[in-house]
């Protein structure tokens with residue numbers, strides 16, 4: 001293993017910008033900053049802990065010594081340039097990295113205090129669900145896409161029937177939570193592949209929500225979407241954070257600012273800065289963060 | 299407006315790029331080029347010739363009554379009956395063969411493509427499939443006969459008068475036929491599975507579904523057209539085979555029940571199919587009903603051509619198919635297809 005790098009302490013004191021000479025002011029924070037005024041979350045509770053995690057593909061360590069808390073009641077955004085390991089880190093949280101041959105992890109990731117490697121993998125993935133960068137609905141009907149997440153799961157008694165009154169209610173409920181129900185209610189038997197990109201992505205969110213996960217991982221969920229679909233999904237994310245702990249990877253700094261309560265900035269596999277979204281955008285403590293949020297690179 | 303402008307503007311002549319002429323190629327390439335043309339044309343002529351010739355003969359000799367009459371032993375063509383038994387035999391053998399080969403083939407393909415653990419077993423299965431695909435069907439047939447004439451498998455087939463197990467029956471022929479169709483079904487299913495994007499699998503794993511559930515509920519339904527085309531290819535292979543029919547089905551004139559009971563007896567009994575009927579009645583066989591052979595061969599050719607058209611439709615029409623909902627679209631498709 002490579003030598004451990006600087007460790008970032010969590011729960012740091014709010015950063016206080018040192019007095020600066022005139023002219024050397026930090027760049028203006030994320031441009032076009034319009035953040036919906038929203039009620040602060042009533043209850044914030046830590047669900048997952050990422051502690052000193054290193055992730056590798058083969059010999060290549062692409063995430064180095066990252067420590068972060070994932071809390072219910074707030075949204076955590078991972079920002080950073082392409083290739084900085086955001087997707088890899090996210091995928092490791094529900095052990096989806098294990099699907100890739102040669103992927104390895106060191107360090108500790110826990111869910112409610114339990115190391116995730118100790119949990120049964122499919123049970124873990126039902127608790128920690130994921131939405132991908134590209135909408136990937138199954139080639140089946142809208143109804144079946146959501147029902148698939150529910151049927152045969154132990155939570156629903158492992159039943160196979162795809163048409164029961166409870167199941168239909170659960171499907172409609174998931175679609176409603178993802179803000180898609182009104183648009184598709186007239187024909188749930190339509191093929192999911194014929195929905196628009198934004199609708200497909202909301203269907204994927206509905207599917208991920210159907211099994212009532214405790215943590216929702218979103219990997220650049222809006223990168224393939226138009227601004228209107230993006231706004232719908234952002235609104236949804238902010239609403240969902242009360243019941244689900246949310247981690248979102250995004251390329252879009254404005255989006256991170258709009259939806260996130262805490263922001264983690266990663267660069268080349270290292271966690272450079274972690275803090276509240278106001279702090280990271282307005283008073284970044286690291287030069288690299290300052291450059292990134294002001295658009296100097298990335 | 300548009301016309302005003304076009305009146306004013308003079309469109310310059312469209313210029314075409316100069317094509318490289320074959321004349322400038324080296325002699326050997328030019329010879330090859332001409333040979334390609336000739337063989338291509340020759341192939342079309344042969345294909346056209348087969349269809350045309352069989353069409354003429356078939357139309358000349360085919361009678362509707364032949365579809366419902368059993369063959370009867372006679373030296374005169376007028377009294378030799380029809381070929382209802384061989385048609386029934388073809389259907390039965392194909393149905394048995396596919397009923398076995400389709401589920402086994404799909405399961406094998408899914409295992410090879412999604413699990414293939416342990417690796418040595420996967421490699422062995424792959425070579426086994428390759429070997430089966432390359433074995434002449436007559437070898438399969440004689441091997442099948444060897445296996446099914448074992449005494450403890452006697453319940454599957456007909457017994458000779460002296461009580462020895464012949465190993466011949468529709469069931470045993472169907473089982474051996476399934477081996478013939480298996481590699482085709484496995485190949486087309488595997489190929490389709492390999493082409494599915496990994497994000498489909500990951501979407502399912504991310505919902506906490508096992509590999510098995512993912513394969514069964516997501517992947518296999520997604521490649522239904524490919525499975526169907528593999529099945530149809532397998533059907534074509536079964537329908538066209540003669541060696542297995544001759545050796546294991548007996549290629550008798552009529553379908554004979556093993557013990558007189560209607561269904562089970564027929565399944566355990568011997569019989570014939572269109573291929574063996576054509577063979578036996580052809581000038582090369584022992585029968586003397588050439589006209590019947592031509593008529594049956596025509597029917598056989600039509601069945602195989604229809605299956606080929608079905609495969610083409612299944613493999614090309616995947617996109618179009620989802621739009622083909624409702625009777626109107628379906629009728630249109632049917633009309634277009636028969637034309």
Ligand SMILES: Nc1ncnc2c1ncn2[C@@H]1O[C@H](COP(=O)(O)OP(=O)(O)O)[C@@H](O)[C@H]1O
Pocket residue numbers: 057062080081082083084085086087088089100
């Ligand atoms: N399946 C893989 N196999 C090998 N290397 C990979 C794989 N996926 C990603 N990587 C490498 O890991 C690094 C981080 O990638 P990723 O996590 O996708 O970054 P991000 O999501 O921040 O753009 C990159 O250098 C990438 O090339």
Ligand SMILES: [Mg+2]
Pocket residue numbers: 086087
């Ligand atoms: Mg990424």
